[in-house]
Amino acid sequence: MTLLLLVLMGFHLHGEIIHEWAGIIFTLLIMLHLYLNRHRLWSLSPNIPLTMRVVNRAVNALTFVVILTAIVSGIMLSRHILLGLPFHNPANWVRKVHMTSVHWGMLILALHIGLHWKMLATFFCRVLNISGNSHVANIITPGVFSLIALVGLYELLSTDYLDYLLIKVDFSFFDYDESALLFYFRNLAMIVLFALMTRFLLWLFIFRKCKAMSPQ
Numbered sequence: 001m002t003l004l005l006l007v008l009m010g011f012h013l014h015g016e017i018i019h020e021w022a023g024i025i026f027t028l029l030i031m032l033h034l035y036l037n038r039h040r041l042w043s044l045s046p047n048i049p050l051t052m053r054v055v056n057r058a059v060n061a062l063t064f065v066v067i068l069t070a071i072v073s074g075i076m077l078s079r080h081i082l083l084g085l086p087f088h089n090p091a092n093w094v095r096k097v098h099m100t101s102v103h104w105g106m107l108i109l110a111l112h113i114g115l116h117w118k119m120l121a122t123f124f125c126r127v128l129n130i131s132g133n134s135h136v137a138n139i140i141t142p143g144v145f146s147l148i149a150l151v152g153l154y155e156l157l158s159t160d161y162l163d164y165l166l167i168k169v170d171f172s173f174f175d176y177d178e179s180a181l182l183f184y185f186r187n188l189a190m191i192v193l194f195a196l197m198t199r200f201l202l203w204l205f206i207f208r209k210c211k212a213m214s215p216q
Contacts, residue, residue: 001029002113002191005106006184012174013183020081023074030067051206056115063112066105073098092170099172103164110191114198145192152193155186 004026011019044053075082076089077098113120121141122132130136156162163169175183 001026001033002109002188004029005109006187009102009106009187010180010183011172012176013180017080020074020078023071024081027071030071049206052202055202055206059108059111059115063105063108066101066108070098070101070105073101096167096170099164099169100167103161106187106191107165107194110194111198113191114195114202117195117199145196148189149193149196151186152189152191156190156193159186161190 004022007014007022008019008026014022044056048056073094075085076087076094078085078088079090082088121137124130125132125137132138160169160173
């Protein structure tokens with residue numbers, strides 16, 4: 001889903017028709033993800049700290065609202081696959097809502113990934129047959145992701161991404177001379193930045209305190 005999200009962000013790289021098909025596939029994957037995890041949307045384990053449960057539900061609710069806004073506005077803007085729908089509306093305000101929700105959506109999804117960072121790390125360690133106590137898992141991999149996050153911070157501050165979040169942009173600007181690989185890496189670096197920040201803040205304000213309070 002993250003890779004498909006990057007394809008959606010690269011609207012200028014693939015054209016409108018592929019962008020619309022990618023949006024439809026992304027929407028179906030979101031629905032499948034919600035169905036498969038329906039039992040964990042609100043019924044979280046009582047072993048999870050209360051603050052973590054509140055944060056989890058808040059991020060899930062925010063993710064749902066932002067992604068739903070991006071999907072609905074995208075359907076209204078469709079000029080090819082869903083053009084015949086009665087609520088088609090290519091107005092400037094719809095396009096602006098779509099641009100803003102998509103850019104917020106990428107960051108909110110990064111927070112969502114950050115909530116499950118530990119679970120994802122454990123999963124990939126099993127898939128790659130890497131011990132959770134190895135130097136690869138505890139030093140090399142976190143170091144690589146930290147470097148990528150620094151690139152994401154630089155990109156966030158050196159580009160106009162914040163203007164999109166603050167609804168200051170009327171028309172998207174695309175650098176057609178930029179390579180697709182560099183475009184994807186820049187956006188992936190920002191996702192890693194916010195996911196790692198989420199993971200660090202959870203450790204700092206929730207899990208570290210819980211560990212300190214647990215019986216020795």
